[in-house]
């Protein structure tokens with residue numbers, strides 16, 4: 033990582049605290065993002081800052097992803113995601129996130145070779161799948177199985193960065209096998225092992241859908257769509273799951289355990305779980321479609337917990353650039369596969385109503401990445417309870433890149449926010465027989 037001092041502007045912000053003037057350095061990132069450096073604030077003044085939900089807090093310097101939520105810009109390592117989604121495979125983008133530059137042909141071949149080499153999981157791990165209850169959620173299976181990888185592949189050792197390239201390839205390859213095995217087990221169907229002659233996405237599709245009674249033919253158009261989906265999910269700077277991976281990793285925990293924690297954070301319906309929630313919402317509205325306006329009204333009602341899943345974003349105050357690409361991909365995929373999904377019509381109608389409704393306009397609420405992705409997953413045969421697993425597959429290279437960047441950061445310290453205590457002040461202890469109810 034480049035030396036952060038390089039981003040000091042030499043300018044300061046003045047803060048008047050009870051007459052004491054503090055000069056806080058102003059920092060500027062490579063795309064012009066500005067920050068006030070408060071790292072010495074408490075030591076110099078005794079004050080901390082309060083920022084619930086971390087809406088204004090920069091937790092680190094990062095060279096991985098740039099996001100401008102006002103203009104709808106998203107770049108990985110300086111490349112526009114639209115161009116990456118159109119011109120790259122997911123494996124190339126994973127390499128880019130991990131290694132900072134797009135791979136040469138030789139580098140890509142080597143990376144692919146590693147992914148092929150590590151595609152199997154230890155056979156003993158397969159028995160674990162048998163002992164989850166029949167309706168176990170795929171996200172809990174995924175996080176458990178990823179966590180347990182550290183026992184089967186413990187060679188990370190004392191130095192967290194030792195063999196990181198091998199560990200990263202191992203994880204990226206194995207997560208796809210774990211995900212598809214968990215689906216096969218949930219169906220009670222025989223497992224399909226990875227094949228050396230299939231691409232990353234082709235292999236995943238084959239492991240999901242091939243069966244002894246109905247051989248699966250990998251369609252190139254579906255592979256293209258899946259690559260696009262995974263690329264668009266591959267990183268999104270300091271979101272909830274990525275920050276989780278960083279904060280867990282900052283305690284010195286190994287990569288597998290940190291990623292497992294990230295998977296659990298992603299699970300939530302306000303985060304990656306929204307793709308599943310969108311489809312459930314669309315299905316509910318479909319059954320009651322004469323009442324579409326009722327659901328819009330519920331979403332706007334402050335006293336009703338219902339929200340439009342797949343709408344709104346902490347950072348984007350315009351159309352999520354990923355959603356724009358996926359909206360188009362959704363139309364294309366359904367056309368190519370000759371699928372007519374009534375949920376797409378409902379989604380379009382909701383978008384049309386919301387984008388012209390004052391409530392959504394005033395709050396800058398637009399479709400996000402999860403709004404159209406589920407309809408594409410359905411069209412290619414992925415069951416709804418696997419949608420967030422698909423998000424995890426895509427996000428994995430981003431999580432690893434952040435974990436690695438954090439480990440390499442010379443300024444790394446354990447993540448440890450402070451708080452403003454508002455509980456009772458110190459009081460005398462009351463023996464049990466003198467306590468009143």
Ligand code: CMC
Pocket residue numbers: 085271301302303304305306331332334338339340341342343344345346347395397400401402
């Ligand atoms: N439907 C209706 N109202 C909404 C929605 C929505 N989807 N999202 C935000 N609002 C309202 C919210 O009620 C609030 O209104 P008011 O100012 O009257 O109190 C205002 O908009 C600001 O919302 P917020 O909750 O303060 O915004 P946030 O930045 O804390 O939350 C969010 C962001 C994504 C959690 C939220 O927009 C949401 O719950 N959306 C639905 C879930 C979803 O689609 N999540 C996926 C996010 S993108 C993928 C990812 O990150 O994993």
